[in-house]
Amino acid sequence: MMSKASRMVGLMAASTLVFAAPMRARDTRITSDPLQVRGTPQQPTPPTPPQPQQQTDLTLSLSGSGSHPRLAIPAFIGAGADADLLAAAKTVADVLWDDIDFEQEFDLVSKDAASRVPVAQTVETEPYDRWQELGADALVVGSIQRAPAGFTIDLKLVGVRGADKQQQKFGQSYKGCVFANARACAHFISDDMHQKLRGLDGVAQTHLAFTSDRDAQRLAGRSISAQGQSKEIYISDYDGGNPYRVTANQSLNLGSSWAPDGRTLAYTSWTAGYEDIYVSNIFQARAPFRPAAGDWQKQNQFSSWSPDGTKLAFASDRDGGWDIFVVNRDGTNLHNITNSRRAGIINGTPTWSPSGTQIAFTSDRGGSNQIYIMGADGTGLDKLTSDASSTDRPTWSPAPFNTIAYAAGPGPGHDIVLIDVTTRKTIVLTDQIGDNESPAFAPNGRHVAFRTSRYGKDQIAIVSITGKIQRKVTDAGNNTSPSWSRAPR
């Protein structure tokens, strides 16, 4: 039986990231290698299967009690570091703190309290008694060095109290970081730590797509007297960092939807005058593809990818009403699955179940807008919500969860509600402040991004599935209609 001190959840295989920043193509890879603990042989352990909130022996040992170890992040060590290197170190430490705080798997000593502890230059000279006073179980000790194309961060988790004091519990050397995007270095480290220490797929390297009018131009084709300003698609890091624009068609663009590969984006655009679905590979400068082949008589909106990425569900008015259709991603086998075909019924905003066998959608067939579930082959119909007011825009969680988030309320204010599909129990995730709409699940199912008016203009915010509003991730202009990707593969 191995002692706690020598047990390491270190994977022999280096984890790699294809560090592709769209529009700023780079061939940089961040890699992570385990740091040797002096005198302790490395023990390869098989990778743990990704499960939410699974604790490893290591994290249990760190905390001593309770399930969430408390970490502190001192200023990173940079012996002989110049101003640029120190600035990069500060960015990485700041963003890493925010990333760890976001996933809520570890408690953290506040940045403010940590900044008042004297900076140490080595693990041995850390003032452990000060850290102990602040309630830390372990320190995240980082050191930065220059590398040919950027810099390297060596990161160790070191125990603070009792027998663990000064003991390295975890150590990785992160190579391939670049000055132009130091934030990405922190995001890689955060995901790596959560994977190895908690068995969790973190979201630090994932992206948001959303609609914004921040660069608004006159809407092409509309008279100046009508207030039509363009709303384009933007992509940012999950925390709102590094935002950039991906459409430039001077039109209305909404309903962005990431494919599971994290590289393909579908969206609804009015650039042809009417709304149609456009599919773009964001890493390739090619004209987007239109799988629904719309025209003035066949208008299409709000596409949703199947979990295996082979199909799109969307709403179309081509058969007389608004029905839900499914099409292969290459445009073949387009077919109507709700078959209402009557001008009086509106079916809209489809979303796929985690297994890909069912589709939830909104319909007013019962009088008010409610959410229904149907087999993806069009068979079966199950009414999920029967709210006194209306419900709209469902988004189905990824596996292993089986929940649906949606917007509920009579308006003008809506709230984001989470329903367990099995038990039908609901919890309200927002707090009746402002109008809250258009929810989108994180790829690990632990958070929901949504549009909110609580800050004045429309902004994208993120709430955890326990109902804690955690972050506002946009700033400029009015921002709506979010979608949340996996990291590109």
Added chain:
Amino acid sequence: MSRHHLLTFAAALAVTGTVACGGNPPPVAHPAAPPPDSSTGTAATPPGGAPGSGRDAGTAPTSTVVPAPPPTPTMSADAISADPFVNESTDAINQHSPLQPIFFAYDSDQLDDAARHSIEDDAQVLKKYASWVITIEGHCDERGTAEYNLALGERRALAVKAYLQSLGLSADRFRTVSYGKEFPFDPGHAETSWAKNRRAHLMVTSK
């Protein structure tokens, strides 16, 4: 000579004297004096008194300016078009449009009396300008979700199109599109604003 013959001769003379205005010779026209010389600021008065009475032709000014004849314009007659929009772009037409918008009740695509009257007026305009192609935009107020309002807006546009067709206008003159609640005409947050945004808006897209 007898006294009879002398009287006759005198009478004859008197007659001729009467025709000649009492016997004085008619006045003779003299050349008019030149207009006052503006550079001296004084009227040029020829010596010898008022113009026309003297015989001082030797001292009157001799230069005269013959004014140029007025230009003869090249005229043509063009008909005034009965179409006040003939030279206007569709953009300009839409800025002061002859087509009225149609307004709706909350969460509805039904046409009330006022809506039908507006569409009937628009139909008259469109019959007059038979070449105009129209895009009917459907708009909504902010209260529903963005997604629901996109569908509702389309229904409003289609309701207007259907009524226009029932008034005899050809379907191929009309296209419909919904903008949901994305482009409100009034950004306010009360019913007075919302009422202005629940509308179908007719835009001339070609003429």
